[in-house]
Amino acid sequence: MQDVIIIGAGPCGLSAAIECNRRGLSTHIIEKHHIVRSIYLYPTYMQFFSTAELLEIGDIPFSSPNDKPFRHEALSYYRKVAAHYELNITSYEEAVSIERHENGLFTVHTKDRRGQELHHEARHVVIATGYFDHPNYIGIPGEDLPKVTHYFREAHPYTGTKVTIIGGSNSAIDAAMELVRVGAEVTIVYRGKTVSNNIKPWVRPVFENMVTKGSVTLHLDSRVTEIREDAIIVTTNEGHESTVDNDFVLALTGFHPDRALLASSGVQLGGDMEKPVFHPDTMESSVPRLYVAGVIASGSNANEVFIETGRIHGRLIAEHIHSAQQLE
Numbered sequence: 001m002q003d004v005i006i007i008g009a010g011p012c013g014l015s016a017a018i019e020c021n022r023r024g025l026s027t028h029i030i031e032k033h034h035i036v037r038s039i040y041l042y043p044t045y046m047q048f049f050s051t052a053e054l055l056e057i058g059d060i061p062f063s064s065p066n067d068k069p070f071r072h073e074a075l076s077y078y079r080k081v082a083a084h085y086e087l088n089i090t091s092y093e094e095a096v097s098i099e100r101h102e103n104g105l106f107t108v109h110t111k112d113r114r115g116q117e118l119h120h121e122a123r124h125v126v127i128a129t130g131y132f133d134h135p136n137y138i139g140i141p142g143e144d145l146p147k148v149t150h151y152f153r154e155a156h157p158y159t160g161t162k163v164t165i166i167g168g169s170n171s172a173i174d175a176a177m178e179l180v181r182v183g184a185e186v187t188i189v190y191r192g193k194t195v196s197n198n199i200k201p202w203v204r205p206v207f208e209n210m211v212t213k214g215s216v217t218l219h220l221d222s223r224v225t226e227i228r229e230d231a232i233i234v235t236t237n238e239g240h241e242s243t244v245d246n247d248f249v250l251a252l253t254g255f256h257p258d259r260a261l262l263a264s265s266g267v268q269l270g271g272d273m274e275k276p277v278f279h280p281d282t283m284e285s286s287v288p289r290l291y292v293a294g295v296i297a298s299g300s301n302a303n304e305v306f307i308e309t310g311r312i313h314g315r316l317i318a319e320h321i322h323s324a325q326q327l328e
């Protein structure tokens with residue numbers, strides 16, 4: 001039996017394991033894909049908005065020649081941190097439910113990649129399952145067409161095509177700029193009156209210049225209300241409709257955490273998009289000895305927790321478990 005089972009090997013799950021191990025607790029990380037799966041799914045050439053220092057876990061320096069590191073540097077960094085601390089990680093095994101027994105111990109029920117059911121016992125469980133598996137669907141006709149994706153990887157396949165991006169955040173702006181460079185005809189449709197205020201400051205002027213020069217067509221205060229095989233329908237917030245020729249749609253509308261695992265374990269979920277109830281000083285949920293770490297702890301604004309802020313959850317959890325053990 002492990003002292004702590006951690007579900008999810010994202011930066012926050014890895015950090016929780018390191019902090020627990022440092023306090024003499026045995027850990028097992030169960031990961032349904034592979035470590036830092038979310039970062040792997042970022043656009044291939046993405047640059048973080050955080051500095052390398054603010055992405056560090058386990059006090060291992062993240063050195064980068066760049067002011068803000070790129071995706072591939074972060075993949076390498078987190079791989080090395082996991083290897084350095086010899087973390088006990090099982091990849092390609094999905095946690096499907098958490099059972100809490102009357103004696104306060106847990107069984108985590110899982111399924112491996114062959115569909116085989118497995119059962120792991122632990123004294124404590126940390127849920128650190130993130131949000132990247134669950135895009136925010138818009139719910140419009142045509143959203144399920146094969147030409148629509150919620151994940152942008154790189155621009156090359158879109159060369160010479162007409163691409164509509166739905167969204168106005170960093171992901172949307174980065175994708176638009178990369179697409180222009182490969183010769184795609186880019187239209188952005190965003191419901192806000194301006195694109196996000198959080199656009200990376202070094203990116204904003206370049207993007208605005210592209211809009212001014214007409215390389216990107218920007219429909220603000222508007223929504224895509226239908227996606228067809230060869231076009232999209234754009235409707236302004238005043239109700240004016242127009243048809244835009246289109247080959248591909250990138251619906252970069254964000255992600256939300258999946259609460260199914262939390263619900264299966266009896267954690268109380270609150271009003272704000274079913275935010276789990278937990279103590280902010282310890283990250284312990286309403287179920288004793290069951291903790292949340294990272295983005296899964298956020299409410300309707302999934303961006304309220306990110307690596308910079310979620311990486312400290314592990315220390316809070318480890319300190320709480322350790323001090324409770326001292327009292328037993």
Ligand SMILES: Cc1cc2nc3c(=O)[nH]c(=O)nc-3n(C[C@H](O)[C@H](O)[C@H](O)COP(=O)(O)OP(=O)(O)OC[C@H]3O[C@@H](n4cnc5c(N)ncnc54)[C@H](O)[C@@H]3O)c2cc1C
Pocket residue numbers: 007008009010011012013030031032033034035036037038039042043046047048049050093094095096128129130131132133171261293294295296305306307308309310
């Ligand atoms: C394009 C982009 C750029 C970003 N840039 C930054 C940035 O510059 N700085 C910053 O701080 N943050 C940034 N973020 C946010 C950051 O990626 C997330 O906040 C971070 O990944 C959250 O870490 P986490 O450990 O909570 O979850 P995740 O990294 O999402 O990890 C969760 C892990 O749990 C696994 N998992 C899920 N369900 C199960 C299950 N049932 N069983 C087993 N395993 C499971 C997943 O496969 C995944 O590996 C960015 C996000 C995006 C999308």
